[in-house]
Amino acid sequence: MRNAVAAALVCVAGPALADGEDITIRGEVIDTWCYFSGVMGGPDAVTGTAHHTCAIWCSAGGIPVGLLAEDGTVYMILALGGSDQSAGGAAQLELASHDITVSGQVFARDGLNYLVVADVVEDHGITNINHTDFGVVPGFAIPNPEG
Amino acid sequence: MWKYLIPLVVLASPVAAQDGPFSEGSEARSWNLAWEEPARFEATVVDMLCEVAGDCASECRTGRQLGLLRAADGVLTYPNKNNQGIFTGAAVDLAPFCGLEVEVDGLMIEDEYVGATNVYLVQMIREVGAEEWVTANGWTTAWAEEFPEAAAQEGRWYRNDPRVLALIEADGYLGTGETWEEAWEITR
Numbered sequence: 641m642r643n644a645v646a647a648a649l650v651c652v653a654g655p656a657l658a659d660g661e662d663i664t665i666r667g668e669v670i671d672t673w674c675y676f677s678g679v680m681g682g683p684d685a686v687t688g689t690a691h692h693t694c695a696i697w698c699s700a701g702g703i704p705v706g707l708l709a710e711d712g713t714v715y716m717i718l719a720l721g722g723s724d725q726s727a728g729g730a731a732q733l734e735l736a737s738h739d740i741t742v743s744g745q746v747f748a749r750d751g752l753n754y755l756v757v758a759d760v761v762e763d764h765g766i767t768n769i770n771h772t773d774f775g776v777v778p779g780f781a782i783p784n785p786e787g
Numbered sequence: 788m789w790k791y792l793i794p795l796v797v798l799a800s801p802v803a804a805q806d807g808p809f810s811e812g813s814e815a816r817s818w819n820l821a822w823e824e825p826a827r828f829e830a831t832v833v834d835m836l837c838e839v840a841g842d843c844a845s846e847c848r849t850g851r852q853l854g855l856l857r858a859a860d861g862v863l864t865y866p867n868k869n870n871q872g873i874f875t876g877a878a879v880d881l882a883p884f885c886g887l888e889v890e891v892d893g894l895m896i897e898d899e900y901v902g903a904t905n906v907y908l909v910q911m912i913r914e915v916g917a918e919e920w921v922t923a924n925g926w927t928t929a930w931a932e933e934f935p936e937a938a939a940q941e942g943r944w945y946r947n948d949p950r951v952l953a954l955i956e957a958d959g960y961l962g963t964g965e966t967w968e969e970a971w972e973i974t975r
Contacts, residue, residue: 660840673867673876676896676903677820683901692962694874696954697945701926702876704852704867714902716865718836718852725850726836727878733950737962747839750862751904754839766962775974782960782971783946 659747664761666741667709668768669732671698672716675706685777688737688768693781695736702727705735707742707755715746715755722758739764807895809859815892815910826895826907829915830855830864832884838863847885853878855891855907864895868908869923874945877909880923888915893923 657663671694673679674686685691687708699705704726707715718724720731720742741764744757776782807824815825835852837843845851855864866877870893890913896906911920930948931938937947945951959965965973 672906676867676898676901676906677818677908678822678898678901679818679820689961689963693955693960696951697874697948698876700945700948700951701874702878703874704865704876712902718839719842724836724842724845724848726852727850727876729850730950733954736954745840749839750864752863752865752902752906754835756836756840756842769963771961771970771974776960776970782967782974785968785971 657746657748659749660745662743663746663755664741664743665707665709665715665746665755666739666764667707667715668739669695669717669735669737670706670708670714671695671703671736672706672714673698673703675708675714680777681774684770685774688770689766690771690774690777692737692766693776694778696733699732699736700728705732707740707757713753715753717755717757719744720757721760735760735763737766737768739767807897809857809895813892815894818894818908820894820896822896822898822903823894823908824897825892827890827892828855829858829888829890831858831888832856832881832886833863834885835865847882849882851878852876853881853885855881855889855909858888862905864905864907866891866893866907866909867896869926870908870910871924871926875926877907877923879926879929880909880912880921884912884914889913890915892920 680686705717718726723729723731741762742757743759747754809826809828813825813827833854833856834846835854837846869875869877869880891909893910894908896903909923913920940947960970
């Protein structure tokens with residue numbers, strides 16, 4: 641809910657940063673397709689531990705990852721820590737669902753925000769513990785031990 | 788509680804496939820997404836890092852994200868998804884067309900609530916002037932070529948991908964270290 645409200649506010653206000661401006665920002669590394677399309681539920685259900693395995697799958701499949709900032713703004717990550725492999729790169733997979741602080745440059749283009757991350761300043765680990773609310777999303781993320 | 792409501796929310800979503808400004812002539816297949824719009828348009832396939840940030844030294848190199856610079860209005864759309872069922876992006880399918888003028892057909896996502904605009908699911912691609920469409924479903928074939936041993940296993944690619952398996956082995960399905968059995972029990 642917190643993210644949803646913040647996102648709604650940000651949509652109205654929008655970021656005021658200039659293209660290529662240096663930025664240090666904290667947020668969660670998310671799977672942007674599930675977040676934007678709603679294909680698996682609302683925004684709070686497709687983040688955090690509930691969506692961790694799916695986020696890895698999508699990142700491995702080359703779906704763009706994003707940084708969901710603390711104010712609810714989504715930044716599409718085009719490069720991460722010196723790697724331009726934003727379609728299936730190792731760094732994106734390893735940071736899926738992690739809460740990270742990054743430094744880099746921000747851009748805005750036709751309604752979307754983009755981030756070129758120079759450095760991961762700090763990896764806070766996974767802090768969005770929401771599987772107790774949502775289970776796993778999608779429900780088959782964990783294989784059924786009964787087959 | 789929420790895990791039971793999510794499927795209901797998805798099913799109860801507003802009627803999908805609202806018409807948008809580029810819907811005329813589209814033959815895109817609906818995915819029943821709440822805010823999808825069929826969208827068929829001409830565009831140039833561009834390297835996103837080059838187009839957005841001016842980093843063009845490795846333009847169109849494998850692994851970089853690709854975008855669609857729309858011919859009609861110069862708007863940059865971001866194809867987050869290809870035409871395959873789940874978990875696969877569009878860069879592999881767009882790569883053969885990088886730098887070329889193409890026509891695409893698919894679904895545009897416009898959802899102010901989550902900040903989605905000009906987000907695209909590409910279903911079909913063809914170079915401008917070509918007769919035949921190419922279906923954007925090449926990701927799993929490319930994956931199988933890169934990971935032949937994993938592809939030889941039974942089951943979906945995402946159950947066998949060695950990168951995925953290594954991360955789940957290290958951190959569990961929830962990412963916080965639980966074993967498979969623990970994660971299964973606490974999410975039931």
